[in-house]
Amino acid sequence: xxxSLVLVILLTxxxxxxxxxxxxxxxxxxPSSLSGAPAPPPAGSLPLAIESLELPPGFDxxxxxxxxxxxxxxxxxxxxxxxxxxxLILHTLAYDLAARLPEGAVILPGATxxxxxxxxxxxxxxxAAGPNTEVVLDGHWISGGVSHHEHIAVPIPSLDSVNVATxxxxxxxxxxxxxxGAAPRTAAP
Numbered sequence: 049x050x051x052s053l054v055l056v057i058l059l060t061x062x063x064x065x066x067x068x069x070x071x072x073x074x075x076x077x078x079p080s081s082l083s084g085a086p087a088p089p090p091a092g093s094l095p096l097a098i099e100s101l102e103l104p105p106g107f108d109x110x111x112x113x114x115x116x117x118x119x120x121x122x123x124x125x126x127x128x129x130x131x132x133x134x135x136l137i138l139h140t141l142a143y144d145l146a147a148r149l150p151e152g153a154v155i156l157p158g159a160t161x162x163x164x165x166x167x168x169x170x171x172x173x174x175x176a177a178g179p180n181t182e183v184v185l186d187g188h189w190i191s192g193g194v195s196h197h198e199h200i201a202v203p204i205p206s207l208d209s210v211n212v213a214t215x216x217x218x219x220x221x222x223x224x225x226x227x228x229g230a231a232p233r234t235a236a237p
Contacts, residue, residue: 073112073213074130075140078221080148082229096145096191097155099167101138104174108134112209115178122178127209133175137220141170144224166191168227175219178207183215189227198226 106121107113110129114122129136139157146154155161172187185200200222204215 068126070126070128071209072128072130073209075136075213075220076217077140077143077147078217080144080225080228081222082148082225093153094164094166095153095155095162096149096168097161097165098138098142098145098157099169101134101141101170101172103134103137103172107175108132112212113176114207114212115176117179124209137172137175140217140220141224141227144221145228148224148228170223175216177204177212177215181206183212183219185216185219185223187223189223196226196230198223200226 109123110132112124112127112129114124116122135157142154142156146156155165169190170187171190172185174184174186177183181204183202183204185198185202188195188197190196200219202215202218202222204211
C-alpha cells in the first residue's frame, strides 16, 4: 500500500513540474499569384496606407481559433500566433501589398505618413479555419468611399495548426492580390 501511494505521489509530482509544449506560428508573406509586373500607378495617385483593420470579436487573440459546428469555437491555448492576430494580419497584408505594387506605392506600418495618402480601411467579418477543412476570409475593404467585398476560401489538408497558419497566409495574400489588382484603377480622391 505504501509503495503504491509513493508511486502516485511521484507521478503526480512529475506531471506538476513538466511543461506543456507551446507551438508558436506566424503568417508568411507570399508572392502574388497574379502574373506580370505591377502596373504603374496612375499619374498623380497617392500612396496607399492601411488606416484600420478590424477583426470579428473573439478572434484578435494569440491563441489559434478553430470554428466547430453548432456555433462553437475551439481555442487552442498551446497553439499560439506570434502576436495578436490583428497586428499580425495588418503587417502581413501591408508587406504583401508593397510586394505587389510599385516601390513607394504603399506606406508600411510604422512609417511616417505623408500629408496626403489614399487610406484603406479593412473590415474582416470572418477569418477562421473550420468546421470544413478550409480557411475563410470574408470582409470588405474601403478606399476613396468605394467598398469592395471579398470572399476568400483556401482549402487546407487538415485543421492542424500548421495548416491553419499556411491557409491564413494564403488568404491574406489573396486579399493583397485583390486589393493590388484594383489599386491601379482607383484614382486619388
